[in-house]
Amino acid sequence: MSGPxxxxxxxxxxxxxxxxxxxxxxxxxxxxxxxLGIAIGLGSAWLxxxxxxxxxxxxxxxxxxxxxxxxxxxxxxxVAIGGLLALNREETMYYVATHDYTGAALRSRxxxxxxxxxxxxxxxxxxxxxxxxxxxxxxxxxxxVNGETARLDERGRFAFVTGPAAPAAPIVGETVxxxxxxxxxxLLLTLRVYNPEAALQAAPASLDPPRIEPVGVCR
Amino acid sequence: MSAHRAARRxxxxxxxxxxxxxxxxxxxAIWAAPRLIMGRxxxxxxxxxxxxxxxxxxxxxxxxxxxxRIVMPSPDLLYAVCPFDVARTPLRIRADPKAPGYWSIxxxxxxxxxxxxxxxxQAGGRPVDLVLAGPSAYxxxxxxxxxxxxxxxxxxxxxxxMRVLVADYAAQRDQLExxxxxxxxxxxx
Numbered sequence: 001m002s003g004p005x006x007x008x009x010x011x012x013x014x015x016x017x018x019x020x021x022x023x024x025x026x027x028x029x030x031x032x033x034x035x036l037g038i039a040i041g042l043g044s045a046w047l048x049x050x051x052x053x054x055x056x057x058x059x060x061x062x063x064x065x066x067x068x069x070x071x072x073x074x075x076x077x078x079v080a081i082g083g084l085l086a087l088n089r090e091e092t093m094y095y096v097a098t099h100d101y102t103g104a105a106l107r108s109r110x111x112x113x114x115x116x117x118x119x120x121x122x123x124x125x126x127x128x129x130x131x132x133x134x135x136x137x138x139x140x141x142x143x144x145v146n147g148e149t150a151r152l153d154e155r156g157r158f159a160f161v162t163g164p165a166a167p168a169a170p171i172v173g174e175t176v177x178x179x180x181x182x183x184x185x186x187l188l189l190t191l192r193v194y195n196p197e198a199a200l201q202a203a204p205a206s207l208d209p210p211r212i213e214p215v216g217v218c219r
Numbered sequence: 220m221s222a223h224r225a226a227r228r229x230x231x232x233x234x235x236x237x238x239x240x241x242x243x244x245x246x247x248a249i250w251a252a253p254r255l256i257m258g259r260x261x262x263x264x265x266x267x268x269x270x271x272x273x274x275x276x277x278x279x280x281x282x283x284x285x286x287x288r289i290v291m292p293s294p295d296l297l298y299a300v301c302p303f304d305v306a307r308t309p310l311r312i313r314a315d316p317k318a319p320g321y322w323s324i325x326x327x328x329x330x331x332x333x334x335x336x337x338x339x340x341q342a343g344g345r346p347v348d349l350v351l352a353g354p355s356a357y358x359x360x361x362x363x364x365x366x367x368x369x370x371x372x373x374x375x376x377x378x379x380x381m382r383v384l385v386a387d388y389a390a391q392r393d394q395l396e397x398x399x400x401x402x403x404x405x406x407x408x
Contacts, residue, residue: 033233037240044241045248071332073249080253080331084260084290085380087325088333123321123384125295133290141283143294148386190291194321194384195338 049078058209059103060095060191089201093121095191100212106188108136108181110218111163114189116210117156122195123147126210128162128179131186138180145177161215162187253331261302261329261378263288275404276301278396281388297388297395299381301404305353306375309361309407314381315346316398319391321384324402326351329374350407361407379404 054063063075071079079086086094099105100112108130118124125146130136135143150158160177161167167178181187191210193200200207264277277300282292303310316322316339323338324347337347348367353375363369383399385391 029233033236034240037237038244040237040241041244042248045245045252048245048249049252073246076331077249077252080256081290084253084256084331085325085327085378086333087323087336091323091325091333091336091338125293127291127294129291134287135282135284135292135294137284141294143282143284146295192293195340 055205057207059097059099062095093193097189108187109184111215113213115159119193120197121193297383299399299402301379310351311407312349314402318398327378329376
């Protein structure tokens, strides 16, 4: 037998909406908890891979485990993002500078003079990259200074200049190679040391770090 | 239990869940990042060919600012690339580069680890002859040819990267191009 449902059997008055509201609130709280957990997890992972790690030689930093199978998960992620397909330390050491010797962040619109002694290795190079880890659109493919192209002075030291425009006049009375860094972007310099000598491999912080000096005023 | 204690317990539980989810997501993101990036690079090479070549080898042009596939490319090196998948068959890798300066052949796993490298000094003027075997057993053990070196890959998929130092590309072009063109990556027969 069927008949009209008795309204008295259904939750009446404020009860049903209250239960719905309570369920909705529980769902919203659960979603918020989950979203917060995901955000913290991703944010902390991003901070971990962006953190400067490894050893320091002046403003230059090197990861001792780049490319190595012994690298921890964080080093492996950091290298994949900022230096994928790196070679291990016996083959090549990579030093990266993002600040000048005063501690100021490198900018492509500023001019810097970089001076140092060739590292104890078979071959070396310094390359200018933008903050996205790719090359600047530099005229005449002037992307790097290396063991072949660097001119050494009578003290056996090399020097070059980075900046958006070629130096109008010789800096400190000398003419040095220019690495163009057009635009106004973050700048990083990478020193590659191929087949480093055993002493440098054993103590990467012992590198005589090339000095990165701002030229003139840059705001 | 008082309503106050119940509410406090709920907040502690929520905080614990937030921390647990954050820890799992953090670990997954760190673990996955190199694998995803390598996977994207391998897929890109497989689809575009990077200039094409024989024997499964791709010979990209000299690096310039238009190269935006792999971060921190060196403008001082000429590359040859060979993506591999040794799940079913080992790979035979041969090269006899007669370059005037440094060269190396490096192998990378799917997680981006550099698990093997040989350079010109280590080769000592002799041709490179490698058999790359995957982490899983094959139905029949690979027969390593005389003179070849067996290398165990930690993952079935990965990439070979040959680097040839360029001092002056215009002046050395023929010699450098001939050196990297000696690289062969072929299934072991």
